[in-house]
Amino acid sequence: MSVIADIKPFPAADLAALRRAATGREPWRSLDELADTAEFRRFVEEEFPAIAERLPLSLDRRTLLKLMGASLSLAGLTACSEAERIVPYVHQPENVVPGKPLYYATALSSDGYGIGAVVESHEGRPTKVEGNPDHPASRGATDAIMQAAVLSLFDPERSRTPLKQGEPASYGDFLKDMAKLAGGLAASGGQGLALLIEATTSPTTKAQIGSLKQRYPRLRVYRHDPLAASANEQATAKLFGRPLTPIYHFDRADVVVSFDADFLGEEPGRLAYARDFARRRRVRQSTDTMSRLYVVESTPTITGAAADHRGAVKPSAVEGVAVAIKAALEGGLHAASLSPPSLEWTHALVDDLRIAGRNALVVPGPHQTPFVHALAFAMNARLGAVGNTLDFIEPPDAMPIDGDLAALCQAITTGSVDSAMVLGPNPLRTAPSDLDVRKAFSKLELLVHWGLYRDETAFLAQWHIPAAHELENWSDIRAYDGTVSIVQPLIQPLFGGKSLPQLLAVLGGEFNADMQALVRATWAAMDEAGWRKALRDGVVPNSASAPVAVSMPADIGAPKPHASVADRLEVRFVADPWLRDGRNANSPWLQELPRPLSKLVWGNAAVVSPATAQRLGLENGQVVNLGRGGKDIDAPVWIMPGQPDDTVTLSLGFGRKIGSVAALAGGYDGFALRTTDAPWFADSLMLTARDSSARVVTTQHHQAMEGRAIVRYATLDAFRQNPHFVREGVPPAPTESLYPDWKYDQEAWGMSIDLSACIGCMACVSACQAENNIATVGPDEAALGHEMHWLRIDRYYAGAVDDPDILFQPVPCMHCEKAPCEVVCPVNATIHTHDGLNAQVYNRCIGTRYCSQNCPYKVRRFNFLEYQEFDKDSAGPQQAVHNPDVTVRSRGVMEKCSYCVQRIVEKRIRAQIENREIADGEVVTACQQACPTQAITFGDLNRKGSGVAREKAAPHNYALLEELNTRPRTTYLGKITNPNGLIAGKPGTETGNG
């Protein structure tokens, strides 16, 4: 508490008064109408005095938990407490009505590519990120990481002040030093200065670097992005003479083959791809068709989980498979076929491809070799897919680059570079282990670091400048298809952070350039109206790159011969899906968000296949020592069905101890084994088992359905034979109840979840957490089974353990009409409403936990300890992220999914004021809104033809555990897959009920 004790009380434009429910979505408007007014700035200070303070880096855990989930609003004693202070504006900014949220369009960066977002702001306080329907990369959806942006914005451990030699200094001093530097540069033409940037698609940055290079001809610019892959660039450069970026159209693809490409989970266009992919797999009646997905992958991914046919092979073997398939496609497959996959598999696949013709699509994995890309593109070309399902565009992320990190180090050691500005990346941590960046960098005369956190590189730097968060930032960014969005701030920089354009401007001699002006300059061609429209819509119209025509050369070259050492293990590197290269490691939401397949939280593990584990006598959690190229790490083992044998998957992003949240997490640092020559996979990994074991925290301990009809699934053929397959071989649903039916004569809210569409990406879970002020509990509590997510995605394995079906099932509260939980509550804390919601009244709950005991779906969550701080004065800055429309729950209180009741009520009040019915689709739950594949439908069951009513009319609609006659309002559409009948032995070719 000492940490927070010194924070001033919250005078704040009286959160209590302003906290109340919002009425409705305004047309998004640009923030500049508001953001730059002095009032606004003062207002922010009023609202978050805490943020002005400086927090020490060492926090004790309880404080930390409070910081992680501190709250604006207390469910409790204020009832009888004395009057609280309330504070009005001095000058009320127009268009701010206290109590009504505003929505602003912007774009968030994902590995340098933009994804459109609409951010909800309460009195200048960004609280929730939604997708921007007008943005091609979002289409209204978000991913888990975008949801967490608001939390990292308020992270009390963000860098708060410029540091010179580690000592707090003023930005003015920095400018002075820069002025000196610039003077020198002007003379020397930039001699000796290098910029190190990370992957970015910002036209402004590009333009600025361009002009800098004109100004300083000898200026060198390098790029280091640990997650960027160069294979595609190399391949296209070789094939087409210049680097091009492929974009895919899964909505046009009948047959998709993926060579180790996780296009649903990793690619910059993943949200759009997921939407297109799901659209082709939407089956409601037997006449509907489906696309078919073949995946050959080297480690289980959600794309693999969505596949109709999935082959798991060693990373190095993917190339071989691709070669074989291409050969088969050209009719020249010799007996030199590999297994896996089998000959028959390959032929069936190739036949499918041929039939699909130009509607086929072969997708190369970014992490695979350039040759795999060449093969894939060649196949697409042969099939005529190029221009239909596959387009090539100019790389949106093309920057005038002189080299990569290795080149920079080289330059430093040769002395051609003596001062460097590191703009964003954290090379000291994310560099390949065979590159001694520290040694190189310590040679520098001047090292300037610009970043959100005072990270490893910052500690080495002479100057560290805090970066503005993307929600505080003026910038612009391209989407995967080249579409440009203007990034506009939701809030003035809380900690005086600077934007990248500002820093580049400083080099150019503009010392107090205005953030907005710099971006506006790039778009000078655009008139004011156009500019405002671009800001309002979140996209610059017609800025998507046009496809370029390519001609596929006959000779695509030959595989680089590589001698794979048979008896050694191969290692596959993947970025942690949430922490990426570790940049998000200090975000408790992301740390505690279960990984889609392993369901691990607060740490990573070395993933091995069951067979390999058996061969090496390993078990979950057992520590193994992994060695490669003289470096070695200790890591706990995690056995994952579907992992190729003799392959160990290591994830990057953990093992980082800077930042107190990150320090809580377990896990190892994958970078330690990564080398320049083999960034994504390599062989000759040495594994020695230790007899110790380490804690690996997971939120799902049991993986099989125990023969219960939980996830009901069938093939498309089976569905056509029997559209009602979900009723097959399961106890018939009871039709009557001992109790009289209650009338629901107004709305009857219900939800339908399409299991065929769900790809298990966890965006809904993250969105739910952000919307409903769900606490994070930390690794120790999570290990005890105290995690709080209202919505969980169950992941089951079915079929053979080495090649299982991977099934996802989102499980929110079922809102049973005959709710078992309600009858047993002794204090009426959970009861039914007139529109059929199973309401949970936190302030009435006394915590008997009987409801949870009696909930067959186990969707209720309990505040075992005080996970969130209520005292506005002592709660940390992160309380600012809380949704003011949702009560923050106290210790000892049960909570659960409420169908986002605050959103329902908001819409109802709006409708009632306008004296009309609530329109269908007007109420959108947080999970539904975030879902990239639109797997979730919510609405009024009583309304004829409402979306949800139509979904529930589908023949394969079923309720979970319906034999218990709890009459759930949440139901599921059975999962339908579309495997190739010619390929035998694939589980799921018959209907399966667990």
Next chain:
Amino acid sequence: MQIGEGMPQVFSSNANGIARFVLWGLCFFAIFVAIGGTALLRSGFITGVGRPVAQAVPFSHKHHVGDIGLDCRYCHNGVETSASAGLPPTEVCMTCHSQIFTNADMLAPVRASLASGQPLQWQRVNSVPDFVYFNHSIHIAKGVACETCHGDVDDMPLMHRAHSLSMEWCLGCHRDPGPNLRPPQDVFLLHWKPPQDIEEVRGSLISILDIHPETMTDCYVCHR
């Protein structure tokens, strides 16, 4: 020992009376506590009804509303559109007070606020717990008048609570809104005199405004 050695008479002759007194006393005390407690919960001591709250600036609704006759919305302009009625920004105070009472001492804080940009700090009078979500706009829209909850503010030199704002009190109206309804155009009037045919009016309001009392006691109407 021998019979009779014991002296069995332990208590004096008035012990019986005392005993009876004590027993009855306890019964009455219990009853008193029960009734008293129930009453106390609803009394001004707990609810703060009728207790004026001191303010940094002794703003008088009596003067501004009663004497001058300002409309509620002049200062509380969010009341029709937003959950919160809203408080007047300092500049709103200054629209008049830059002309009149320009250097009255009692207005010093207001001027200071405008000068420094530091907001005024008021003490909240009508407050509900943070787990209660009250929305002004819907009440206004459905013909529940300001004075229904806030009382005759034009008689309040310093603001005080007119009603307990307890759940009991809220439910009183949510179960049977009729008696508290009036034509929406009249909601901002104080000391409103209901017309003769008020009963029919209310009856029709319920249907015209599409009010469903049976849904108004759902938990989530106030708790989310």
Next chain:
Amino acid sequence: MAEAVAARAEKAVPRAPVLRGRHDFPEISGRISAIVLQGRLPRFFWAAFFVCFAFVLLFLYSITYLISVGVGAYGINIPVAWGTMISSFVWWIGIGHAGTLISAVLLLLRQPWRASINRFAEAMTLFAVAMAGLYPILHLGRPWFFYWLLPLPNTHMHWPQWRSPLVWDFAAIATYATVSLLFWYMGLLPDLGVLRDRAKSRPAQLFYGILALGWRGSAFHWARYRTVYFLMAALATPLVVSVHSIVALDFTFAITPGYHSTIFPPYFVAGALLSGFAMVLTIAIPLRWAFAVEDLITLRHMENAAKLMIAAGMIVIYGYASEAFFAWYSGQPYERAMMAQRAVGPYAPLFWIMLFCNCIVLQLLWLRSVRLNMPILFSIALIINVGMWLERYVIVVTGPSRDYLPSSWGEQSLTWLDFGILFGSLGTFFALVFLFIRILPAITIFEVEELIEEKSGAA
């Protein structure tokens, strides 16, 4: 009638007699009240008392910790959101049954051997119920709001949710506690009179005098007293049964596998008797030896208690069997899986230990030699106490830990707090028993005298 019984008691060789040796009234009342009035208690008594007191302190500490930190501090989680607080609660309630049963049922059945053990059996009931009553409150996430289970005139217009078994529990426990207290106090009245008149010091005279309400043994009083005492016994008997049936309904009412079973009420009542009599023996055996009252609390009492134990025990065993059988017979995959998991799953060790204690060890009681051998009988009683606690714990946790959706299967792991509270409450319980022995007659004077009268009358 009574004579007849007494006569039977005499005739029944080789049955041990209810009282050994010849006694007369002054001797009895003198001896019994001396324990209290002279207060000359052996050194070990105080030693034992202070050991218990240490545990009382532990209890207080644990409770303070639990309430200030939160229920997350002991081993509960999702899915297993109930833990030792519930199992210990059920266990204590069970123990609280033997007392009332002995005094009420045996009184109605005119069992003469009841006389010398009913008093402390009732006391035991009271203290056990007091302990049990604490647990549901400690179990709550927000204990300070426990009174919301009462229909109080509040300003949020809320009522208890009468359909919840927890509310029935609340009613049952409250009623049971009150009735047991009244019953016990009524039984005490005449003896308090004795103490008042035998007390030498003024404070003692006042203390017992006030409690005795001026009881003077008038014939009219005795007549009405007897009527009401019998009526109360008649009320207490169905009450006892209802109380533990309702506790059982907490589980039966739920749809969780392993909870949802109609056999629970009878089998919980039987279990209650088993553990109750085990506890009676646990207390009586040292007591009669320590205060040299083997001639008042005779082998006959011990043996009968043992016989009742085996009777109740066999019903419990039948309960186990039918539970398993119907899990299988129902054909319900969930019930079957849960039952299988109980035997082989993470909680299997506890399950098997429980079966050993309550089924195997119990069988020894068929042997008369065992029933009459105090050290062995004592240790069997202890083992069964442990077994019965395990039974409750196994029932509470195995169901939810293996319920409908395998994705949410999980176990809870106990922390020091679970044990701190359990042993703390044990210590408190025994401390109360010691205090009771110190300040109130642990053996019913007037009924023992009545026995002697009947004996001499019959002779």
Next chain:
Amino acid sequence: MSLHGVIAAFADPNALTQAARAMRDKGYRRMDAFSPFEVRGLAEILGMPRTRLPWTVLGGGIAGGLLVYALILYSVEIDYPVNVGGRPLHSWPPFTVIAFEAAILGAALAGFVGMLRANGLPRYYHPVFNAKTFTYAQGGKFYLLVEAADPRYRKGVTKGQLTRLGAETVEEVEA
């Protein structure tokens, strides 16, 4: 000082019973007997009317049960009807459980209070305690008290009669 009556101590219950019967035959009405435990039939001999306490107990039970059931019914049907798990408002089976417990409680309380009232307890001061010979506690002595207020009471005569009936001691008790 006034006289409450004479008290005679007998050696055993039978003696007391016979004495009581004899005195009763002699027409004494205002008598009381004291014993360390109940002497069966003695109260009848001394002319105690049949007690109505069982009815009190029954009444208490019925009152308790009905009251609570009514309260429940009022709360769920009238005061705050809510849909709980889709169960009917008037779910009588659970309600009867609570009503039953309440009935038992009512009965027990009625019985206890009724007994005290009927016996006029608490009564801390009672003349009989003034008797030197009287002690309830010792056990082994059984007393018969004839009140001075009894119309047949004659100072010497009554004493004599008691002694003749085999009283070990006969003593006058002051009020």
